[in-house]
Amino acid sequence: MADTTTGNVREADTKTYLQRHRIIELLDNMTSMLIYNKPDDPKEYLVEQLEKLKVSQQTGMYYPCLFDESNLQAIFGMLDPTKQGFITKEQYSEALRTIGVKDFELMPTGGDVDKITYETFLAEAKNGLTKASATFKV
Template identity: 40%
Template sequence: MESVSSRELQAKEYLEKHRIMDVLNYLTSMLLFNKPEKPREFLMSLLERIRIAKVTGIAFPYFMDNTNITAMFEMLDAAGRGSISVVQYKEALKTLGLSYEDVLEVEGRVVTLEKFKSEVNKRTEKIWSAFRQDVPKIRKDS
């Protein structure tokens, strides 16, 4: 009989391998960001768009376009300096449901708007990359 810790480890490895927690965090963030009237329909629509993108090979949907990303950056850069602190940057990534563990906190280091947009898009793409694995081929029986 398998031990509980062995099953827990298998479950943890499975979730990490398929980046399930990243996807759930991101979907939750988008839900809270958009606050739709019908949250279940909103989530189903997002997942359907992801499925279609995977099957057809078209670009994955980005739920935060550059306008939204810029607006978020400008809210963080209230003084209008053109940059935000690493602490603000990490909090923004966290709020968006994106990975932030690899961000180094270097005293005095700042993040520009271009870097912010680039990193948000890169980290979003990293989440969707888990969905690109092994798209099943559809057989056509003629």
């Protein structure tokens, strides 16, 4: 009986540790970037990404992420093929969820008239990706 209790305590401690330090998110992000970029030296690439993450944590600047501004611009462009300069609130929400942004403004500027601009989309996407990709509290 003591072994089961000890095992449960260890499991709970491990889960708490992984959550507190966002280890699962870190490994998910690193694995995704590794598979996407397919560097010749994967270990060196991972070290570089961890160094970038450390700088990001210290400065609040760049964060290692699969999506950069050109990718976000392309996504917006696909959703706005006629170049009206806006997308619908539904498109905005779906696009952010698709790229892994979980926490975003549900009623952003322009949402009340169903016209979300690129600037609003970009700001919410960058903010959400920072939170999702930083793997530390921002």
